[in-house]
Amino acid sequence: MTSIANSESIPPALHDVLVSTGLFPAPQVDVLLQTPRDAAQPLITALVESGNVQEEALLQALARVLHLDFTHLGEQEVDAAVRAMVPTKVVFQYNIMPMRAENGTLTVATSDPFNLAMVESIRMVARCRVKLSLSTQVDIAKALKRYYGVGAETLDELMQKNKDVLDIDSVTQMSKEDLENVDQEASVVKFVNQVIGEAVKERSTDIHLEPMENDLRIRYRVDGVLHQTPVPPQLKRFQAAIISRIKVMANMDIAERRLPQDGRINVRSGGGEIDVRVSTIPTAYGESVSLRLLMRTSLHIGLEKLGLDATDERTVKKLVELPHGIILVTGPTGCGKSTSLYAFLSTINSIDQRIITIEDPIEYELPGVNQMQVKPDIGLTFAGGLRHILRQDPDVIMVGEVRDLETAEIAIRAALTGHLVFSTLHTNDAAGAITRLIDMGIEPFLVSSSLEAIIAQRLVRTVCPTCKEEYRPDVEMLRNVGFPEDKLATKFYRGRGCDECRFTGYRGRMGIFEILIMNEAMRPLVIERTSSSTLKQAACAKGMRTLREDGWAKVCAGISTVEEVARVTQEDEELVGT
Secondary structure (H helix, E strand, C coil), rough: EEEECCCCCCCHHHHHHHHHHCCCCCCHHHHHHEEEEEECCCCCHHHHHHHCCCHHHHHHHHHHCCEEECCCHHHHCCCHHHHHHCCCCHHHCCCEEEEEEECCCCEEEECCCCCCCHHHHHHHHHHEEEEEECCCCCHHHHHHHHHCCCCCCCCCCHHHHHHCCCCHHHCCCHHHHHHCCCCCCCCHHHHHHHHHHHHCCEEEEEEEECCCCCEEEEEEEECEEECCCCHHHHHHHHHHHHHHHHHHCCCCCCCCCCCCCCEEEEEEEEEEEEEEEEEEEEEEEEEEEEEEEECCCCCCHHHCCCCCCHHHHHHHHHHCCCCCCEEEEEEECCHHHHHHHHHHHHHHHCCCCCCCEEEECCCCCCCCEEECCCHHHHCCHHHHHHHHHHCCCCCCCEECCCHHHHHHHHHHHHHHHHCEEEEECCCCCHHHHHHHHHEEEEEEEEHHHHEEEEEEEEEEECCCCCEEECCCHHHHHHHHCEEEEEHHCCEEEECCCCHHHHCCEEEEEEEEEEEECCCCCCCHHCCCCCCCHHHHHHHEEEEEEEHHHHHHHHHHHHCCCCHHHHHHHHCCHHHHCC
């Protein structure tokens, strides 16, 4: 530990400089300069933490006193030739960003203007004069990711230390043991961890590594939409090593590159455990790898957080308290069906209810609930597990998904013998679930007597709260997407785009719902094998609100946008004119 006033790296006039900023009274500066700090900690960081001041305010004041520029890097474009003047290792070592080169002077963005060793190192490698421009650490980190890519410093070290070991041709000959013995300090192990860590930080649900002819593309799915993440230009060279490392982590066969494979990885990030489902498929330019990220932590989510309006929330509360019957949640993959089911179970989870689930995989841990993992490789399927659950005296059963006739039959039998059963089905709307069950081979009278409700849902992106603004969309566009005429005078909101939302205007997602109740008017129609469009019309006549109508309500509440609701829902053509 050393004091903030480290004489080796700080000019003697530091006291006067800090006082001149106007942010610290002279007595406070004396205290700050005597406060012990880690020698590796940047001075600015120590001042921000000890002086109770915002980093940006401090840097702007220092820029004024030291006659330097203060820069928002998001507004700057940096030429590749300028970046090439400073080695990647030096850039990341000192957390700097080369900006421009003019008249023999290289301008560099830094958050630590008092680091003389940094200035000297840049001057030696760039072989020119160095001018500093101040910028926040967050700004610099975003610029480094944008221009150098995820894990750039790691790949730079790999290039220097493991040129022969990690060559793309030699890796294909390596065994699993050889790969595990590769230098751990700076290796593909670190790079893969950085890719997963960055995905967690970005709130990503999926990572896709896609080999191209001259590139290895990495994309993250954030809020349901894919975004390409910047990667270092030399990444393609390490494609085989990176993919082999992921396969080692997932206990997959790294020698098998011709057939698709599946595996799982358990990692810890930010204090939470993450279950990563890994899938590989062979493509023309190598294996494509997809990773699905699932936070395996205790879930405390109530119905109020799903996005249900007050009426629908009351309806769902009544449904989940029924003594028996089947409640299905439907929608495509990734629409939040499992989260809704967990919220339902959390609502009724109590000491007097025995709740058992069978899932693939167990996405969240629910205290007090008995959760079983499907394991097809040893014969534990949904149908097989469900049979054994019925011998365990359950009150409530949750089946991860109805995939086949056998599972559907057992679930219906459980509902008819006094159990409340929750499950999911992949259909586009609520009414489609009824015809899907009948098409599977379930007798219509069994569907009619066991099914209590079907909840279709989607996830719509919500307007970024940081850059939210009111605007007026084109009336003709509103009419084209079927926005209600009586609500055209409502206030509409959108996001301008900012760093917080990746300049998309959206941050986070919320559910929209369509709840079909199996009442006495619906049951005869089911027995008669009525088409799903007729069933939907009958449900709407009884007050059911469609997905798109619920979406319009979210637009009117300023939660989402017309474009987003139109994107994730389909227009109900069968209802037009009814």
